Amino acid sequence: MNAPTEPTRKLRVATTSLAGCFGCHMSFLDIDERLFDLLPLIEFDRTPLTDIKHCGPCDIGIVEGGICNAENVHVLREFRANCKVLIAIGACAVTGGLPAQRNHLDLADCLQEVYVTEVSLSKGGIPNDPELPLPLDKVHPIHEVVKVDYFIPGCPPSADAIWKFLTDLIAGRTPKLGHGLISYD
Amino acid sequence: MTMNLETAAHPETLRRVAIEPVSRVEGHGKVTLLLDDDDRIHQVRLHIVEFRGFEKFIQGRPYWEVPVMVQRLCGICPVSHHLAASKALDQIVGAKNLTPTAEKLRRLMHYGQILQSHALHFFHLSSPDLLFGFDSDVARRNIVGVAQAYPEVAKQGVLLRKYGQEVIRLTAGKRVHGTGSVPGGVNKNLSREERDLLLADIYQIIAWSREAVALARKLYEQSPALYDDFGRFDAHSLSLIRADGALDLYHGGLRARRKDGSTVFDHVNYDHYWEHIFEEVKPWSYMKFPYLRELGPEDGWYRVGPLTRVTQCDFIPTPFADHERRDFLAYGGGSAAGATLGTHWARMIEMLHSAEAIKELLHDDDLLGDDLVVTGERQERGVGMIEAPRGTLIHHYRVDDDDVVARCNLIVSTTHNNQAMNESIRAVARKYLDGRKLTEGLLNHIEVAIRAFDPCLSCATHALGKMPLIVELVDAEGRQVDSLSSGSL
Numbered sequence: 001m002n003a004p005t006e007p008t009r010k011l012r013v014a015t016t017s018l019a020g021c022f023g024c025h026m027s028f029l030d031i032d033e034r035l036f037d038l039l040p041l042i043e044f045d046r047t048p049l050t051d052i053k054h055c056g057p058c059d060i061g062i063v064e065g066g067i068c069n070a071e072n073v074h075v076l077r078e079f080r081a082n083c084k085v086l087i088a089i090g091a092c093a094v095t096g097g098l099p100a101q102r103n104h105l106d107l108a109d110c111l112q113e114v115y116v117t118e119v120s121l122s123k124g125g126i127p128n129d130p131e132l133p134l135p136l137d138k139v140h141p142i143h144e145v146v147k148v149d150y151f152i153p154g155c156p157p158s159a160d161a162i163w164k165f166l167t168d169l170i171a172g173r174t175p176k177l178g179h180g181l182i183s184y185d
Numbered sequence: 186m187t188m189n190l191e192t193a194a195h196p197e198t199l200r201r202v203a204i205e206p207v208s209r210v211e212g213h214g215k216v217t218l219l220l221d222d223d224d225r226i227h228q229v230r231l232h233i234v235e236f237r238g239f240e241k242f243i244q245g246r247p248y249w250e251v252p253v254m255v256q257r258l259c260g261i262c263p264v265s266h267h268l269a270a271s272k273a274l275d276q277i278v279g280a281k282n283l284t285p286t287a288e289k290l291r292r293l294m295h296y297g298q299i300l301q302s303h304a305l306h307f308f309h310l311s312s313p314d315l316l317f318g319f320d321s322d323v324a325r326r327n328i329v330g331v332a333q334a335y336p337e338v339a340k341q342g343v344l345l346r347k348y349g350q351e352v353i354r355l356t357a358g359k360r361v362h363g364t365g366s367v368p369g370g371v372n373k374n375l376s377r378e379e380r381d382l383l384l385a386d387i388y389q390i391i392a393w394s395r396e397a398v399a400l401a402r403k404l405y406e407q408s409p410a411l412y413d414d415f416g417r418f419d420a421h422s423l424s425l426i427r428a429d430g431a432l433d434l435y436h437g438g439l440r441a442r443r444k445d446g447s448t449v450f451d452h453v454n455y456d457h458y459w460e461h462i463f464e465e466v467k468p469w470s471y472m473k474f475p476y477l478r479e480l481g482p483e484d485g486w487y488r489v490g491p492l493t494r495v496t497q498c499d500f501i502p503t504p505f506a507d508h509e510r511r512d513f514l515a516y517g518g519g520s521a522a523g524a525t526l527g528t529h530w531a532r533m534i535e536m537l538h539s540a541e542a543i544k545e546l547l548h549d550d551d552l553l554g555d556d557l558v559v560t561g562e563r564q565e566r567g568v569g570m571i572e573a574p575r576g577t578l579i580h581h582y583r584v585d586d587d588d589v590v591a592r593c594n595l596i597v598s599t600t601h602n603n604q605a606m607n608e609s610i611r612a613v614a615r616k617y618l619d620g621r622k623l624t625e626g627l628l629n630h631i632e633v634a635i636r637a638f639d640p641c642l643s644c645a646t647h648a649l650g651k652m653p654l655i656v657e658l659v660d661a662e663g664r665q666v667d668s669l670s671s672g673s674l
Contacts, residue, residue, distance in 0.1 A: 019237065021643050022211050023260020023361045029309070030360050032347040033340070039329055049309065050327045051208045051629065069235060071213075098257045102238035110241045115466050120594060121473075122463040122482060129469035131203075131217055131232050156260065156361050185362075 011059040011170055014045040014083060018072040019099045019139055020065025022048065023156045024090035028062075030159035041170050055079050060169065061086045066096040067140050071133035080146040085169065088148045089162070091155040091184075093141065098155075100139040107137050150175060154183040190611040193219050193227035204628050207231075207635055209310040209327070211261045212642025216610060216631055224621060229614045231607050231635065233472035233642055243593045248274055248584045249368060255580070256362055258597070259644045261305065263362050264298035264353055265573035265598075266644075268435075269580040272569030274368035276456075277584050279561025286554035287370035292435050293546045294356040294365060295571070296539040299434060300390075301349025302574035303491075303536040306639040307397065307529060308342025314633045315404045315529065320626025338400065341393045345536070348390045352543060355379045370558035380547055387544045391505070394537040398509050401533040405521060413517065414616070416525040416609040416634035419444040421477060421487035422497055423601065425572050428452065430499030432538065434572040441477055441487065442497055449479050455570045458579055462596065472603050472642075475596060486604035489576030490638060495531040496522045503541035509534045525609050528637045573598045575639050597644040609634040 017025060025048060029035070042060075046052040055061065055075075061083025067073055080086055091097040102110070116124040142148060152165060161181040168175040193199055196219055205215035213235040219228035239258055243251060252270040256263035268291055275283065283291075313326040316335060324330075332339035350360040355375060357363025365371050405412045421444055425437035438452035439461065450461060464473040465482055476485030496514065501507040513530055514522050521527035546552060569580045576598035583592040613634045618627055 017212075017643075019235065021257055021260040021263075023257070023263065026260045026305075026361050029305070029346070030350055032350075033343055035343060036332065036340070039332060044327065044329060048208060048211070049329075051323050051625075051632075053204075053206065053208065068237065071234065098254065099237045101242040105238065105241055110238055114238075114240060118464075118594065120459050120462070120464050120596075121466065123465040125466050125468060127466060127468050127471050129232070131215070131230070131234075131469060132471060133234050135236055155257070159360070 010041060010043045012045050012057070013042045013047070013060045013062065014055045014058045014079060015047040015062040016055070016064070016075055016079065017048065018063060018065035018076060018093070018142070019068035020090065020092045020097070022064070024064040024093075027090075027154075027156035027159050028162050031163045032159070034163055038166070055082045058083045059085065060166075062089050063087065063093050063142055064089050065092045066099060067136065067142060067145060068099060069133045069135045073145060076142055076146055085149045086146065087150045087152060087165075088142050089152045090157060091153060094143075094151050094153050096139045096141045103138045107135070152177070155185050158183065190226065190229045190614060191607070196228065199227055202623055202628070204631060207632055207642075209313070209632070210636060210640050210642060211259070212640070212644070214635075214640070214642045216635070218614065218618070218623075218631075220623075224619075224623070226614050226619045229607070229611045229631075230469055231603075231610060233470050233603075235642070236471050240593045240595055243590050246590050247588055248277055248582065248590055249588075251582065251590060252366055252368070253362070253364055255595075258595075259641055260361055261641060262298060262302050262574050262644070264294055264357065265571055265578050266580070267357070267363070267366050268295055269569040269571045269573070269578045270582075271366040271368060272436075272571065273567035273580045273582050274584075275569070276567030277564050277582065278368045279563055280369035280559045281561055282559070283370055284554070284556040284559060285551040286374055287557055287559075289546055289549060289551050290356055290371045290374065291366055293375070293543060293552065294353055294363075295435050296542045296546070297349045297352025297356065299349075299539040299574050300394075300536055300543070301346045301353065302639075303532050303539070304342055304345035304349060304397075306574070306636075307401070307533060307536075308339065308346070310639075311529060311636050312338065312342070314629070314636065319630050319633050320624070323625055323629075326629070341396065345390060345393055345397070348386060349539075352383060355383065367558065369560050372557065374554055374557065375552040377553060380552060383543070384547050387540065387547060391537070391540045391544060394533070394540040395505060398530070398533040398537050401530040402512075402516075405516075405527065405530055409517060409520070412526040413520045413524050415630075416613045416637065417523065418525070418605070418608040418612050419523070420605050420608070421449065421480065421485070422493040423477070423487045423489050423577055424494045424497060425455070425570060425577060426452065426498060427502075431502045432494055432498035432500070432535075433502075434494075434535075434539075436571070439570075439577075440497060441479075443480070449477060455579070456568050458568060458570070458581075458596075462579075464596070464600075470603070472600055473596075474603050475601055476604075487601065488605040489598055489601040490528065491532040491535050492522070492525075492528040493576070494572060495534055501534070501538050503538050503545070505541055506534050506538035509537060525612075525634055525637045528639075532639070575599055575641055575644075576601050597641070599638070599640045599642065599644055602638050602640065606635055606638050606640060609637070
């Protein structure tokens, strides 16, 4: 797969990890030295790799992770408002993923166990400072809150899948992941 | 200004400045500063703001799922959780001694992990601060800027990380969230072709790792006053140590030392870690605050990770890295060995050690063996510990007779460093921010101190939490999607 030729204007790309593990971002970096082929074509807005704290107007937004608290919702809406194309990357963004395993549990029981009755605690108490964002009682996939243009499944999607998808999109083609590039692990 | 800076006497009278999110780190955190009208700083806190609940929802799962599930705590260091869980489950299945093939494959996987994680942290995340300056242009202060200004450095960083990821792929099946390790051993060996593939590049990787140590050292030597003092604090220390005192990132006993270097305990079997480590909760962070029981909750907090490991081991069992360790300890009469920014240098020494250890393993035919799994007398309880890239990692499980997990406790590397990171950013706030008009560049100084620890805030957010408020979440059409739980438990 070759990178598309250099465009007249660099596409601006923002990425974030919400209730995810950063594994999808790692898989993106697993394109390895192809990163240097990509850099002439794109520029980064807010991502975990830059110090831009809020997403500005962008061509492509890539969201890893589902939503588990109020802050995730704010960040997701900021992405949707600013990105022409929004992509849900990885199992957590697409379905809620492993963190959604907590959806069948009662939050109060969890808190009690983790912060009060856990035996290795000498001094417990449930954190309640206003600086801590409000958790949701369930973990949600991102399409339940905003419109999502593309979904890339996998835990994580492979670097080859991410590369194919991005190079298609940057070249103006409809992204297509063929055999071997879609996984549901 | 109070010296402690943890809690202001009258927060309601103060102005709040937030760094949100902390960037170029893994996971979700923010820093809040409280200042008075004269820009004097009264409070500085690093908050961990996300919750996931792994310890709870792992309960009720069959134990053999655990190594694959819990690594989803973190996409940067999944191997650490994969292996710490496997070590705990080795005890559950009664596997007292793994086969040489299994133990060496796990070690190979782990050194691949240390190599890729340390490369990612130094080159992709921290090098922009160190190469361009802490208050340099925000548009350039990232890996893209490094690739433009120092293309060879960026290339080596990307390829070092790639090599570590390839070691993981060949031992675990894939680069992120693999499946190679199982209770009692591993599920695949290394084929001759796979071994040869890795051998082809390892000498280049060692050479580049040596250059990386030299670069970290050069950056330190260029600004010794800054590097010695920046975010510096004295701390007790904790790490695993091999029986002969060598650095061993895969297995060992616990060694803890006081600030003055005296021993708290040494070569302690970690099976009863709770006799030595307790945790406290503070209301303003979901990350707990561990401490050494011998020293008590006020004074017992400590530092883990590369700086601690390289300074408190007796030697590193590979030649290039041990040579670099001695230079590091001798530098400035020992000034780098206690410096927050000395952590970068120590981290690169560990990366070099990992590359050398990989080379040694690749020359060992045990990797090609077929004896992969052992089992023994089934146990109820298992504790697994490993030195993850960021520090000591603890996994603890109880598995009932029905083979499902009854209880799980995790103390991750970054949690051990919770108080240490707060101490470091308070030192930076006192020295660089207090009484000044805050700029983006000055605020980045706080983040530079945090980044030195390479915190994995995703790992640190495995617990659940909530707030005493109710908020409704509505979708784009105004339909209620969810409501936030109230605090009345």
